[in-house]
Amino acid sequence: MRLRICIALALCCALVAGGTSCRHESLAEERGRVRVGIVFDIGGKDDRSFNAAAFDGVKCAETGKHSDGTPCDKPSLGILMRDVEPGNPTSIEPAMRAFAERGYDLIIGVGFAQAPIMEIVAKDYPHINFAIVDGASQLPNVASLVFKEHEGSYLVGMIAARESKTGVIGFIGGMDIGLIHRFATGYEEGAKSVRPDARVVVNYVGVTDSAWNNPGKGKELALSQIGKGADVIFTAAGNSGLGAFDAAEQAGRDASGRANRFVIGVDSNQNGVKPGFVLTSMVKRVDNAVYQIVSDVVNKRFKGGFHTYGLQADGVAYAMDQHNQSLIRPEVLSEVEEAKRKIIAGEIKVTDAMLK
Numbered sequence: 001m002r003l004r005i006c007i008a009l010a011l012c013c014a015l016v017a018g019g020t021s022c023r024h025e026s027l028a029e030e031r032g033r034v035r036v037g038i039v040f041d042i043g044g045k046d047d048r049s050f051n052a053a054a055f056d057g058v059k060c061a062e063t064g065k066h067s068d069g070t071p072c073d074k075p076s077l078g079i080l081m082r083d084v085e086p087g088n089p090t091s092i093e094p095a096m097r098a099f100a101e102r103g104y105d106l107i108i109g110v111g112f113a114q115a116p117i118m119e120i121v122a123k124d125y126p127h128i129n130f131a132i133v134d135g136a137s138q139l140p141n142v143a144s145l146v147f148k149e150h151e152g153s154y155l156v157g158m159i160a161a162r163e164s165k166t167g168v169i170g171f172i173g174g175m176d177i178g179l180i181h182r183f184a185t186g187y188e189e190g191a192k193s194v195r196p197d198a199r200v201v202v203n204y205v206g207v208t209d210s211a212w213n214n215p216g217k218g219k220e221l222a223l224s225q226i227g228k229g230a231d232v233i234f235t236a237a238g239n240s241g242l243g244a245f246d247a248a249e250q251a252g253r254d255a256s257g258r259a260n261r262f263v264i265g266v267d268s269n270q271n272g273v274k275p276g277f278v279l280t281s282m283v284k285r286v287d288n289a290v291y292q293i294v295s296d297v298v299n300k301r302f303k304g305g306f307h308t309y310g311l312q313a314d315g316v317a318y319a320m321d322q323h324n325q326s327l328i329r330p331e332v333l334s335e336v337e338e339a340k341r342k343i344i345a346g347e348i349k350v351t352d353a354m355l356k
Contacts, residue, residue, distance in 0.1 A: 033080045034106070034298050036061070037099035038290075039092055041111035043212045044085045047239040050267040050286065054110045054133055055083070057290030061298075074291055077298045089209055093117045100125040106297045108290060109133065112179055113209055118142060129302045131293045133286055134179065140304040143296075145289040147309045149179075150186030151343055152282045152316030153234070154350045155336050156264050157190025159280055159318065160232040161198045162332040163262070168199045170225035170233035172218060172244055174211045176204035181353040183236040183266070183282070189350055194335065201225045205240045218243030226251060226261055232279055234264040241266060248277040262327070271323040279327055281319040285309060312344045 038058050045055040045067075052067070059067045064076030082104075084095040092114055099107045100121060106129045109118045115135030122130045122142050131143040160169045171187055173180035184202055191198045203221045205211040222233050222244035233248065235241030244263045251261035253276070265271065265281030272278075289309050296302045309315020318336070320328075342348040 033078065034294075035080045035082070035102070035104045036106045036108065036294055036297070037096075037104045038081070038083045038108040039095045039099075039110065039114065040083065040085050041113060041212065041238075042086055042089060042209055043239045045083065047213075048268060048270060048273060049238055049241065049265075050284070051110055051238075053268045053284065053286035054108070054290050056268075057287035058083070058108070058294065060287065061291050061294040077294060079294060079298065089113070093121060096121045097124075100128055103128070105129060106131060106294060106302075108293070109135065110286075111135070112177075129297055131290075133289065136306070137304075142304050143293055143302065144306045145286075145293060145309070146306060147284050147286075147289075147315050148311065148350075148352070149236075149282075149284060149316060150182045150189075150350045150352050151311045152284065152318065153183045153186030153236075154190035154193075154343065154348075155318050155340060156234060156280055156282045157187035157192075158194050158336050158339060159328060159332060160187070160234060160262075160264060161191035161195040162335070163279060163328060164195075164198070164232050166229045166231045167195065167197060168201065168229035168231065170201045170222070170228075170230035171203070172221050172225070172233060172235045172237050172241060173202070173204045174206075174237035174240055175209070176207050176211075178354045180204070180236050181356075183234075185351050185353040187234050190339075193339070193348075199229075201228055201230050205237050212238035212240060214240045215243035215246070219247045222247035222263070223250075231260070232262045232264065234266070234282070236266045236282075242273070245270075245274045245277065249274050258327075265319070269319040269321065271319055271321050275323045276327075278324060280324055283317045283319045285315050285317070288314060311340055 040051045045051045056067045058081050060072035061077045062081040086092050109132045112134040118132050122139050133145045136144045171184045188200045205217050218240035235244045248261045248263040259277045262279040267284045270281045
């Protein structure tokens with residue numbers, strides 16, 4: 001056993017040398033505590049989007065505080081948490097195996113691209129609990145944490161169309177894949193539900209993992225969409241989406257001080273990234289899902305299979321705060337809240353592009 005632990009620690013050190021960061025505790029500190037390991041995607045935990053939301057969930061579980069140090073609305077679960085930021089995709093499997101070799105109680109993978117890797121590792125460690133965010137697995141020891149992104153995207157699509165002056169709105173996705181088509185389709189359906197003549201310009205950053213971490217390309221696409229008349233752009237592109245924020249800011253403000261172009265953030269609340277230029281954010285409560293699966297392990301209630309989070313379960317939402325309260329008209333918010341009620345009640349059916 002001692003040899004296996006040493007091997008795992010050496011592996012973690014090798015990952016650090018290869019551009020991956022990790023954190024480990026002494027055996028004395030670990031004893032008697034539930035241990036959770038989380039492996040981020042290559043965008044890293046500071047992407048202010050998808051990974052950041054997952055990190056916030058485990059930090060709340062570990063300390064009772066958000067990643068910025070402010071108190072959570074949930075109690076600390078007293079876990080020991082360790083995280084790995086892979087420098088490249090080839091580092092993901094060794095990181096998972098390092099946690100598994102040490103007998104961690106829960107290993108979390110962030111992002112659909114990790115699902116095939118987790119499938120391999122989880123088969124080798126059938127008595128360890130795993131969770132994959134945005135991925136799917138049929139293994140009994142893997143919890144698949146999935147979201148109804150199309151529902152939240154429908155609501156921000158309504159907001160975009162109602163607040164657009166040109167009638168042209170944009171969508172920038174990361175990878176051109178079914179999961180991101182779910183965002184795009186919901187967004188377009190929401191927009192056209194309130195403005196049938198709205199035109200939606202859709203672009204994707206790329207077709208490989210690097211599409212999530214290319215803000216330069218994100219800005220280039222946003223500027224192109226602005227050139228086509230788009231005055232509100234929704235990004236679902238991870239770190240690449242931050243380029244669209246720069247493009248909106250570059251477009252400046254009108255004489256009244258209102259932004260000429262807006263961006264809609266994704267996953268985390270990004271309203272404060274470029275205050276005044278972010279119309280809202282389609283918040284995907286990865287933090288809630290991650291905290292809940294950790295809680296399930298702590299309380300010995302872990303179950304494999306699908307754990308689905310939509311509007312009804314507070315799994316997706318649109319963000320309102322001090323940064324955007326003055327940007328969206330009250331009547332628009334009332335209309336959006338009514339649509340939210342109807343979606344939850346099943347009166348509005350939003351297309352799930354993953355099922356097409």
